[in-house]
Amino acid sequence: MxxxxxxxxxxxxxxxxxxxxxxxxxxxxxxxxxxxxxxxxxxxxxxxxxxxxxxKVPLAGIVLCGGLTGTLTGLVLQWYPNVVGYPLNIGGKPYFSWPSFIPIMFELTILFSALSAVFGMIILNDLPQPYHPVFNAPRFDLxxxxxxxxxxxxxxxxxxxxxxxxxxxxxxxxxxxxxxx
Amino acid sequence: MNEAIRSGLNRLQSSALGAGAIFLILSGLGWYLNPPQFLHSYLVAFWFWLALTLGCLTILMVHYMVTGRWGYLARRPLEAGSRVLPLMAILFFPILFNVPALYQWANPELVASLDLTHFKLEYLNARFWVVRAVVYFAIWFLWIYLLNRWSVQEDAGGGAHRYFDRMRRLSGPGLVLFAFTITYAAIDWVMSLEPGFFSTIYGMIFMVVPALLGVALVVLTLTAFSKYEPFATLAEPKRFNDYGNLLLVFIMLWAYLQFDQFLIIWAGNLQDEIPWYVVRARGTWGGVAVALFLFHFAVPFLLVLQRAVTRRNRVLSTVCILLLIMEAVDLYWMISPAFSPKGPQLSWLDPVTFLGIGGVWVAWFAWQLKSRPLLPLHDPRFEGVVTVGT
Incomplete structure (x- = not known):
């Protein structure tokens, strides 16, 4: 049958x-x-x-988390070598010179937000999706x-x-x- | 024009004029009692309202260059705001006649102690300063006159495209000239208060301030109109979303430029440049700087990121009022430490001059706004957008 x-x-x-x-x-x-x-x-x-x-999709939350992860990554990536790993006296400034860290922290915030937006969108849309039933409808190509x-x-x-x-x-x-x- | 809007503008005009006149008379009294304090307060207040005027011109030119639906509702308020320039030219006279009292470089007894470079000594002299000021105002006047005149002709011409093309051709060079004039004006009128300081980003900060104020004015005007037809239909959440996005751009640009200038000077650590920040980062001035970061950047930034804010005109207007207040604080923080490096010395003349110029500015704005139709009905790009009578 x-x-x-x-x-x-x-x-x-x-x-x-x-x-x-x-x-x-x-x-x-x-x-x-x-x-x-x-x-x-x-x-x-x-x-x-x-x-x-x-x-409603939780994309905004995903992007926010991604962005904050970027900020933190930028901070740690600069804090560790400058303060812990290989401290150098540059122009008599303190090792933890946070104003000069901000541009990188900002850039990584943007990068991580953008990447989490793209991949979050792909995952939340269940992509890639080789099969979808709507294509069974005749004339759906129109x-x-x-x-x-x-x-x-x-x-x-x-x-x-x-x-x-x-x-x-x-x-x-x-x-x-x-x-x- | 809607009768309710007209009578509202009439009321606004007369009450603002009354308040402005009272505060200006009080300012005059202050000028008599305490001339230096008057000039210091007046300079900050003058810059704020001049920036608002020029901001209207800037946003108008930006609209002609990039076009877009957001400009349809914004054009008339922006044009009216730009036409307040004659008032600002009149109000420039107290500064013009007091150059030696305001600027150390113009004071023959002090100039020797300033240790200026040869170029600065040549560039900063009262006569050349006045000539430059006249040139700036002449350029602003010409652009504002032509853009407003062609706009009227476009309305009368029943949707002819040639006026739009003309305004567009004028706006490109206009924006370039605006960048130059505002940079030089900022250097001449404000930066030279501390003649040892120099920064190439300084002029750009003074370019963002007008743009921010111009968009805020549009939001506030359209929110006030949005109770009445045809604005109740036309001023949709989508449009306020556009203005909110513009605000977001200028808030970020402001923070970016302010921080960049600080970062470069902090990293360079040169003795000519850092006194400007040493004064502004210490004690109460430092507290003001933190307040600026929080309420001129962080809070409004997080607010206008949200559609729930930008799509509701009343909420967005509240953000705009916060921004207007913080912009006054921003100018106060950038200008006033030149006079009181130890910390802010608030004087009764600070609010009085601010409200004096502001009252007259608002009255002039309302007067100009009601003198023309409130929508560019014959803008060929938007023909047919609205059929309701204005």
């Missing part, structure tokens, strides 16, 4: 960004939380609608050309295959398809 593939979600296809924006807003108003939108370019206002509060897609996922607590399908059809899309996971 052939295995029935599990469902990832329902995908609605729209022709304009305005339609997508309205559809996303109405889905949100209707109580759907687990959804995502796909468009060939950034649609202003869309992320605020689609991303629900429990999807999402990088001229069509706009809204996918309500099965993990949404309000998801019900028939009712959600009716709801999406009510949003007047070009097409609604089931996406296999």
């Amino acid at each position: 052939a295995k029935v593939p599990a469902l990832y979600g329902l995908m609605a296809e729209f022709e304009t960004p305005e339609q997508l924006l309205e559809a996303a807003q109405r889905s949100r108003d209707d109580g759907y939380r687990r959804m995502d939108a796909y468009s060939p370019f950034a649609v202003e206002g869309l992320p605020e609608i689609v991303v629900s509060s429990h999807d 999402a990088s050309r001229d069509r706009f897609f809204l996918c309500i996922e099965t993990r949404d607590p309000k998801f019900d295959i028939d009712r959600t399908k009716d709801f999406l059809i009510g949003l007047d899309p070009v097409d609604v398809t089931e996406v296999e996971s």
